[in-house]
Amino acid sequence: MIFHVALEEAEDGWMVAECPALPGCVSQGRDEEEALENIKEAITAWLWAEDQKAVLAMAATSLPLVVAV
Numbered sequence: 001m002i003f004h005v006a007l008e009e010a011e012d013g014w015m016v017a018e019c020p021a022l023p024g025c026v027s028q029g030r031d032e033e034e035a036l037e038n039i040k041e042a043i044t045a046w047l048w049a050e051d052q053k054a055v056l057a058m059a060a061t062s063l064p065l066v067v068a069v
Contacts, residue, residue: 001069005039007032022046 017039019025027042029035
């Protein structure tokens with residue numbers, strides 16, 4: 001999947017990366033490269049957490065299937 005990410009330098013000089021498509025998905029790094037690597041991890045974790053919430057909300061009679069995108 002492809003996501004747009006916003007990069008902004010914080011007052012302390014660190015780079016802040018945010019993925020606007022995923023509310024609350026924010027990370028940072030000492031430089032742009034580190035911030036981008038960290039936001040990739042944050043996006044993966046955000047998607048995994050949302051998937052886990054969805055699985056728990058499924059009806060007990062539903063058969064959960066895994067689909068790779």
